Amino acid sequence: MTTMTTQEPVGMLMKRWRERRRRSQLDVSLAAEMSARHLSYIETGRAHPSRNMIERLCEELEVPLRERNRFYLAAGFAPMHGEKPFDDLGAARTAVESVLTGLEPNPAVAVNVRWEMLAANDSMMAFLGDLPAELSGPPLNVIRATLHPDGLAPQIQNYEQWRAHLLRRVRRQLERTAADGLPELLDELSAYPSPSRTTMGTTETDAGSDLVQPLRMATTNGELALLYTATVFGSPRDVTLDEIAIETFFPADAATSDLLRAMATRGD
Secondary structure, three states, X not given: OOOOOOOOOHHHHHHHHHHHOOOOHHHHHHHOOOOXXXXXXXXXXXXXXXXXXXXXXXXXXXXXXXHHXXXXXXXXXXXXXXXXXXXXXXXXXXXXXXXXXXXXXXXXXXXXXXXXXXXXXXXXXXXXXXXXXXXHOOOOEHHHHHHOOOOOHHHEOOHHHHHHXXXXXXXXXXXXXXXXXXXXXXXXXXXXXXXXXXXXOXXXXXXXXXXXXXXXXXXXXXXXXXXXXXXXXXXXXXXXXXOOEEEEEEEOOHHHHHHHHHHHHHOO
């Protein structure tokens, strides 16, 4: 996939994102309350969009804040959205850390758009703390650590199902955000071999829940069946905050719930 640069005309960027969202000029122009001809003129360079027009179109096309800054630069404007390091996010960072702590004993981690770890609670660090140096970072990439043969992969009982699921997530993230580094991550993950191991309890064909496919992991304390959710900030104005997601693993059954509580009590 072609990487977008600030040297590209703003109209070309607009057209690319409209086509990425698989929407017609007429559809987008109606939603943004402008004429299809005006949008066509912007895309072909015959009209120059204002700041407000760029923001309206980017909102309609759900363009990530990092990419919106490229629109502004291409149109000759200063970027609208700042980018602070995670440690400098103030109240937002405190909120992330409070959520992670409040989710104990369920493992939870805050990641950026490439699944690089920004913060994690103690329960998650119990899973990630023994990774080899080449996987522990910084930055520690959570999906790489999960699927790598030297990472958590040998513990995953439904590895093929989970690998296919995570690869779909990376592809969707790439399609949604066009974030730098995701094509390379996808290529790397796709090349990983399946870990060699003896069958341990659950088989690859286990259907799991009728509603959600759980992640099944073998640990020294017993087998865990985990469901995950992803939480994002509403109405972010900072690029870093726009890219943060908190991923939490909840027990899929009562046995896993009991085991997570016991592991937290023992500090495993």
